[in-house]
Amino acid sequence: MSSARSTPDAAGPPAPAVRLDGVSKSYGEVRALDDVSLTVRQGEFFGVLGPNGAGKSTLVEIMVGMRRPDAGTVSVLGGSPWPRDTALLRRIGVQTQSSAFFTRLTAGEHLATVAALYGLDRAAAGRALEQVDLADRARTRVDDLSGGQRQRLALATALIHRPDLIFLDEPTAALDPQARRSLWEVLRSLRGEGRTIVCTTHHLDEAEALCDRVAIVARGALLALDSPGSLVRSLAAPARLLVPADRLSVAQAEGLDGVDRVTVEGGEVVIETRAANRVLVAVGELVGIETVQTRTATLEDAYLRLTGSEQHG
Amino acid sequence: MSAYAAMTRATYLAYVRDRTSVFFTFAFPLLFLVVFGLLFRGQTVNGGLAYINYIAPGVLAWGIGNAALFGVAFTLMHWRRDDLLRLVWRTPTPLPTVLASRYAVALGTGLVQAVLFTAVALLPVFGLHLAASWPAALPVLLLGVTAFVAVGLVVGGLANTPEAVAAIANCVMVPMAFLSGAFYPVDLMPGWLQAFSRVLPLRWFVDGVTDALAGRGGLLGPATDCLALAVFAGLFTLLAARTFRWSNRT
Ligand SMILES: Nc1ncnc2c1ncn2[C@@H]1O[C@H](COP(=O)(O)OP(=O)(O)O)[C@@H](O)[C@H]1O
Numbered sequence A: 001m002s003s004a005r006s007t008p009d010a011a012g013p014p015a016p017a018v019r020l021d022g023v024s025k026s027y028g029e030v031r032a033l034d035d036v037s038l039t040v041r042q043g044e045f046f047g048v049l050g051p052n053g054a055g056k057s058t059l060v061e062i063m064v065g066m067r068r069p070d071a072g073t074v075s076v077l078g079g080s081p082w083p084r085d086t087a088l089l090r091r092i093g094v095q096t097q098s099s100a101f102f103t104r105l106t107a108g109e110h111l112a113t114v115a116a117l118y119g120l121d122r123a124a125a126g127r128a129l130e131q132v133d134l135a136d137r138a139r140t141r142v143d144d145l146s147g148g149q150r151q152r153l154a155l156a157t158a159l160i161h162r163p164d165l166i167f168l169d170e171p172t173a174a175l176d177p178q179a180r181r182s183l184w185e186v187l188r189s190l191r192g193e194g195r196t197i198v199c200t201t202h203h204l205d206e207a208e209a210l211c212d213r214v215a216i217v218a219r220g221a222l223l224a225l226d227s228p229g230s231l232v233r234s235l236a237a238p239a240r241l242l243v244p245a246d247r248l249s250v251a252q253a254e255g256l257d258g259v260d261r262v263t264v265e266g267g268e269v270v271i272e273t274r275a276a277n278r279v280l281v282a283v284g285e286l287v288g289i290e291t292v293q294t295r296t297a298t299l300e301d302a303y304l305r306l307t308g309s310e311q312h313g
Numbered sequence B: 001m002s003a004y005a006a007m008t009r010a011t012y013l014a015y016v017r018d019r020t021s022v023f024f025t026f027a028f029p030l031l032f033l034v035v036f037g038l039l040f041r042g043q044t045v046n047g048g049l050a051y052i053n054y055i056a057p058g059v060l061a062w063g064i065g066n067a068a069l070f071g072v073a074f075t076l077m078h079w080r081r082d083d084l085l086r087l088v089w090r091t092p093t094p095l096p097t098v099l100a101s102r103y104a105v106a107l108g109t110g111l112v113q114a115v116l117f118t119a120v121a122l123l124p125v126f127g128l129h130l131a132a133s134w135p136a137a138l139p140v141l142l143l144g145v146t147a148f149v150a151v152g153l154v155v156g157g158l159a160n161t162p163e164a165v166a167a168i169a170n171c172v173m174v175p176m177a178f179l180s181g182a183f184y185p186v187d188l189m190p191g192w193l194q195a196f197s198r199v200l201p202l203r204w205f206v207d208g209v210t211d212a213l214a215g216r217g218g219l220l221g222p223a224t225d226c227l228a229l230a231v232f233a234g235l236f237t238l239l240a241a242r243t244f245r246w247s248n249r250t
């Protein structure tokens, strides 16, 4: 592995926050990552999206130097994360998938301990609690926090030393919708401060709502990497029009020009089309425009097409 | 606060907030001391030392060794299972600093146990008398705790769950307690068993405390016991370095 550090180039674009080149990793027979190359830019909110077992955690662990790739090179903030480089680790914050909390301590005591491990004073712990809006829980035992509060404490743990680059491994897994939204707000404010965030998730809405760019990973392979909008467009996922089944028959719908596919789901005729405007007008003439519901393509459609084609390919 | 002080504090708080471990550390051995002490009150062993000179050091060494082994094993297993070891790995604090803080808590616990158990044994009903050589018990205590902390690191390195820690540690400690004379004077055991018990660290810990508190064997007695305990501590530390893992996910 190269130990060369990139020299800052005043004229060129800023050095990437993370660069992976041909990274592969196997656990015995299981190929967790297969020749993954990607670049995370400074200041972006970078999503890694994929189903369980896709290799997301392995990817993060390799980026932060907790795991060594079998092949390929990794560069983080211009340095190599392997072997352990404390100067580099000082600049990155990590929230692992299973949150690490000190046993039987309060939220405040836990953070004060982590602060001391980084050589910081108690004020750093208070600041981190404020940042995730948990200051009023400082004296609560970690075990007595709600799921959402625990996730925010885990985030505070990753942020305590004010890292430039933050890795979050499924930070909203197992949270109820409200807790997820409130964590999103915290994550958005971090991005607003100009920090680089790499965040894995298997929630599509999350990737769509938060990320500047999304890498879609399945079975260790990088399937696509682009902004959520571009991913949706480039995959040309069809739009869907929904009409109550008693207003329109399947045969009628299939007879319309520009319709790709017609199905019936839950009492609704679902029309898939890539010519949404034209078909909408035609359907509107048949049943009245106000009875038609439209569903535009989402990242979910793009994702399902990608990971689906992977499974049949 | 330094990383070492903060970790010591965190470990101390985790320890005292766990009622079960506090009970097994202090009350449980005391129970044995009281029961055996009253049962064999005023008796001597083979016309030599008083029975309390065997049973007080026996329960003391066993109680301290037990607490050090279980405590450290549980801590290491939890730290690894809860991914705290990898959290430490990501900070500039070296692992030995973190382990040293756990060691300090074990030493402190052992010292408090020793004072408490000795104080109870000195009560007139139990009738323990301290020989002038009693301060020699301090290095024995230090090395005894060290040896059992090292065994605890091995157990905590192997076991991934609290159940596994309890199972392994009990398999180690229960037979050793009976074979090392913790509850039954070694001098009353058959010769071959006495000889065999020398491969057990607890035997030397019990002997060392007995020697020091009763003034048996002059200063050479405790010194030999200390040497043996130091060898065990070294061996198990080497073994612990081999069984150590940063994460349950390899
Ligand atoms: N320590 C390990 N030993 C063996 N297999 C592993 C280990 N860690 C992960 N795997 C396997 O590698 C694949 C990728 O795992 P992971 O990176 O955790 O995926 P994700 O985070 O996307 O769920 C999975 O098939 C998983 O079972």
Ligand SMILES: [Mg+2]
Pocket (backbone or CB within 6 Å): A056, A057, A058, A097, A169, A170
């Ligand atoms: Mg994962």
